Amino acid sequence: MQDTLLHFLSNNTSNKSSPFPFPKPHNFPSSSFHDYFSPLSCPRNLHFPSLSFKTNTISLPLKPLKTPEIPSISSHHTPPPPSNSEFQEKMLYLDSIGLDIFSLINNHRPIILTASLPNIKSIIDLLTSKNFTPREFRRIISMCPEILNSTPSTITPIITFLLREARVSGSDLKHVINRRPRLLVSSVKHCLRPALYFLKNIGLEEVKRHTYLLSCSVETKLLPRIQYFEKIGFSHEDAVSIFRRFPQLFNFSIKNNIEPKLNYFVVEMGRDLKELKEFPQYFSFSLENRIKPRHQCCVEKGLYFPLHTLLKTREAQFVSRIDACCNSSVPLRSSPLYSVNCDIDSSTSTE
Known part of the structure; x- marks a missing residue:
């Protein structure tokens, strides 16, 4: 695989006008990197000659045209490409640990471009130190490639939070992260800790058994689902009781899961809502x-x-x-x- 990758990279870097070492998609005919990645590829210094013409022997010079202003690319756009050798080395390393580099390039190009090789290696070393196997961290990165842009200094506080505040045991840490890799890119301050307090506040016992919910936003995901059940006729206490009995319901889509099943339950089955309070697993x-x-x-x-x-x-x-x-x-x-x-x-x- 490594020899194939080297041949692939070398064949696609022979053209000096195309510094980015992977094939251009067929729908981008231009060979330049900026034509491939940037919506703004026109030159910044455009010069126009001074023009003049005569009318009744009076010379009327035209003012030179100003160079058009091109808005600067903001920080959220793709940064300048790395050098060929740097990019090739990064690709070879990702391939050596068993990642599907072609899928990463096609689906997560900005992440691959911005992640530095030393940083990627430090993340892999950190996961290895936590006893994750190569197969496990390949799965983690494939599910959440944003981890490649993290650093040990951002991941370590998350692991500490899971162990100390969420009360996850050291032996369960791998299982928790394998089940929900997105935990490793969630902010402790703005996401994990508010979700923990919310779940405790509704009376959910042993949040450590439902750590997959900690990466959910309280404002956009957890609270709106309780409010939805209040709107369809449950009291606040009953709605909270439903989610306390079946916390997995927080992860179900209202539009694609809860609403269709609720409509069938009420209209076709003609059953009483109190049955859902007793058996909320119906939605699963x-x-x-x-x-x-x-x-x-x-x-x-x-x-x-x-x-x-x-x-x-x-x-x-x-x-x-x-x-x-x-x-x-x-x-x-x-x-x-x-x-x-x-x-x-x-x-x-x-x-």
Whole structure:
């Protein structure tokens, strides 16, 4: 792989007008680096000759045209490219630790351009010192490449916060970071600590078991979800209770997950919202593959199961319960298999 990469880089740096050592995309015909990366590639010093013409023997000189002002590129734009040798060395190192450099270049070019090789090595050394395996830090960087632009001085306080304030044990630290690599690029002051206080304030016990929520914004993600449940009819206490019982709900999309399932629950299933308070795990099941098929099956059979029985049982158990209810005597009213239709069917069959 390394020989292939060297051949790839050398072939693409032979053109002196193209200092950036990787192929240009087909939709950028220009060979210059600035044509590839910068929306502002025109020269800064444009000179126009002084022009004049005569009218009735009177010479009227024209003033020289001013060089057009070109706005300076702000700091958030891609910085000037590194030298060929520096970039090649960086690419070879990333390749040597098993990263997909072509994917990084295509999807995260600004990060790759701005991250320095010494800094990248220091991050890898830090992860290695925390007993992360090469496979683990490859996965971490692929999920959160912004880590390459971090420094040990920014990551160390985050690890300290997780160990001391979030009460993550040293043996669980790897698992916590592997599950949510974005923790390593989240601000302790502006993100991690406010989220920790918020989760503790709603009564969530052992936040260390839900550290994946610490990288979520309180203002834009955590609080709005509780407020959404208040808007649909839950009291504040009940809404908080739902998230306390099922914290994973904080990570579910309101538009793509919660709303469609809530609409089906209320309109098609005709159930009471209090069932969601008792079983908020409802939102974790697939609407198309679990909720709809099982509900429709019960409707066809004239059965009614509690929400947790309807969804939580395995497929074989669910089918067995359906058969037991339909092909045996009427269950007791206290049984979870009981349906009001059972009495109707029973009375009809005896006539």
